[in-house]
Amino acid sequence: MNVAHSTSDSPASGAELAKPRGLPRTHYFSLLWFKTYADLRAEAARTYLNFLWWIVEPVLYMAVFYVVFGVLFKRGDGPEYVPFLLCGLAVWKWFDSTLRAGANAIQMNAALIGQVFVPKAFFPSVTIAQNLVKYVVVLAILLIFLQFYGPGVNTSYLALPLVVFVQFLFITGCTFLLAAIVPFMPDILQMVNYALTLLLFLSGIFYSVDTFPDHYQIFFALNPMVEIIESYRDVLLYERWPDFGALALVAGVSLLIGGLGLWIMARFERVYPRVVL
Amino acid sequence: MSSAFPIVRLDNVGVCFSQRAGLFKRREFWALEDISLNLFQGETLGVVGNNGAGKTTLLKVLSGILEPSIGTYTNPGFRASMLTLQLGFLPNLTGRDNAVLSGMFLGLSRRMVLEKLDAIMEFSELGDFFDQPVRTYSAGMRARLGFSVALEASPDILLIDEVLGVGDADFRAKSTAALKSLIRSDRTVVLVSHNQATVRELCDRLVWIENRVTRMEGPVDEVMESFTGARP
Numbered sequence: 184m185n186v187a188h189s190t191s192d193s194p195a196s197g198a199e200l201a202k203p204r205g206l207p208r209t210h211y212f213s214l215l216w217f218k219t220y221a222d223l224r225a226e227a228a229r230t231y232l233n234f235l236w237w238i239v240e241p242v243l244y245m246a247v248f249y250v251v252f253g254v255l256f257k258r259g260d261g262p263e264y265v266p267f268l269l270c271g272l273a274v275w276k277w278f279d280s281t282l283r284a285g286a287n288a289i290q291m292n293a294a295l296i297g298q299v300f301v302p303k304a305f306f307p308s309v310t311i312a313q314n315l316v317k318y319v320v321v322l323a324i325l326l327i328f329l330q331f332y333g334p335g336v337n338t339s340y341l342a343l344p345l346v347v348f349v350q351f352l353f354i355t356g357c358t359f360l361l362a363a364i365v366p367f368m369p370d371i372l373q374m375v376n377y378a379l380t381l382l383l384f385l386s387g388i389f390y391s392v393d394t395f396p397d398h399y400q401i402f403f404a405l406n407p408m409v410e411i412i413e414s415y416r417d418v419l420l421y422e423r424w425p426d427f428g429a430l431a432l433v434a435g436v437s438l439l440i441g442g443l444g445l446w447i448m449a450r451f452e453r454v455y456p457r458v459v460l
Numbered sequence: 461m462s463s464a465f466p467i468v469r470l471d472n473v474g475v476c477f478s479q480r481a482g483l484f485k486r487r488e489f490w491a492l493e494d495i496s497l498n499l500f501q502g503e504t505l506g507v508v509g510n511n512g513a514g515k516t517t518l519l520k521v522l523s524g525i526l527e528p529s530i531g532t533y534t535n536p537g538f539r540a541s542m543l544t545l546q547l548g549f550l551p552n553l554t555g556r557d558n559a560v561l562s563g564m565f566l567g568l569s570r571r572m573v574l575e576k577l578d579a580i581m582e583f584s585e586l587g588d589f590f591d592q593p594v595r596t597y598s599a600g601m602r603a604r605l606g607f608s609v610a611l612e613a614s615p616d617i618l619l620i621d622e623v624l625g626v627g628d629a630d631f632r633a634k635s636t637a638a639l640k641s642l643i644r645s646d647r648t649v650v651l652v653s654h655n656q657a658t659v660r661e662l663c664d665r666l667v668w669i670e671n672r673v674t675r676m677e678g679p680v681d682e683v684m685e686s687f688t689g690a691r692p
Binding site: 210214217221224225295299300452453454456457 | 477524525527542544547560561564566
């Protein structure tokens with residue numbers, strides 16, 4: 184988030200050109216915190232169930248897939264299928280919800296962007312923070328559920344914060360990059376919807392990727408969500424350590440694409456208002 | 461009232477919007493073509509010009525929202541922002557929460573807004589409604605809250621686009637008086653207005669913009685005479 188003095192290298196503006204001062208970066212972090220709180224409250228206030236929707240909505244989401252894959256297609260051969268499925272779905276939903284909302288974050292705030300200077304990275308950051316809060320609730324429910332229908336707490340749980348953190352990095356990276364380019368190419372927004380639907384079925388949520396022949400494995404290996412979901416299952420269901428090397432790779436890739444997204448947003452900071460209005 | 465050196469300067473500034481007009485076609489549109497002006501510490505600079513002359517775009521360049529496509533904007537680090545009412549308001553939040561949110565978007569720290577909340581509540585005359593969701597407000601009440609918050613935000617350079625007062629007759633008189641006293645203080649202000657009486661009353665100098673180009677900058681009487689003389 185290059186807030187105050189991004190140096191412009193456009194040829195027309197002299198090198199000594201000083202930008203109007205933005206606010207200190209700490210101000211936007213404090214605003215991010217309050218805006219996240221405000222949005223979550225405002226969203227909850229729209230419905231009767233209020234904050235209960237944070238629990239009801241993911242439960243309904245998972246119930247839909249359970250009915251289709253668990254009951255109708257009888258994919259599971261036994262009681263282990265439900266925890267297996269829920270692990271994948273809960274993790275997937277965090278990624279899916281954040282990306283769908285985050286991709287459009289700058290466009291959605293066009294009116295605000297035209298009235299006051301706000302670093303553009305602020306807007307996807309709000310989406311990321313909101314969805315993080317909701318995911319914490321979902322994860323808590325999942326963990327409680329697994330105490331009864333899974334192996335429960337074991338030493339591999341020590342790796343859980345790391346897995347959550349790597350997923351957070353991956354979600355943040357993807358969201359920053361998408362949010363940065365969508366205002367310039369709004370058509371991408373349409374493709375994001377279908378890409379996410381396709382990935383839902385290709386990320387090993389409803390099945391274990393090990394059941395596929397070797398020549399498919401390369402495609403699964405290219406999809407970081409497969410590695411992330413497998414890591415959760417390693418920790419929560421199979422009582423073993425996740426593949427730390429693979430997680431480090433995902434974290435590295437996430438930092439790269441997130442950094443690229445931040446760079447684009449900072450580089451075109453004052454161009455976005457011309458594009459989105 | 462004003463110092464000898466301009467604190468902010470525009471030199472031959474132009475802003476080009478490029479819009480999609482078809483699959484691979486883009487249409488260029490210059491919202492500003494050649495704008496130059498000086499702004500001195502503590503003065504109130506009026507901007508006059510017909511509709512579509514580029515006055516609002518000029519304020520967006522000064523506030524740093526838009527970057528000039530050509531020309532230079534010299535600003536050694538003053539924060540300029542528009543007087544914006546109801547910025548970032550969320551209808552489902554209370555007036556109090558919206559005041560904090562809006563104030564923070566306008567550049568006040570959370571602590572500063574909280575300190576000013578009593579003043580905002582009092583000035584807006586909302587009473588118990590201050591803790592009710594904004595969606596239950598009438599348009600006039602929303603405007604009153606928006607104005608009360610905007611009045612408390614204090615950028616180095618205040619940019620005002622037409623709005624001087626809001627609400628019903630009583631509140632309009634009160635809000636206009638409050639804003640006028642802010643303009644007359646030693647704050648640096650850029651004021652866009654179509655109202656000649658207002659411009660003559662409040663401005664120290666004027667700049668006249670026509671068809672996205674600066675036509676004249678100077679003393680109020682001189683510029684006003686040329687501007688009104690040029691009108692059909």
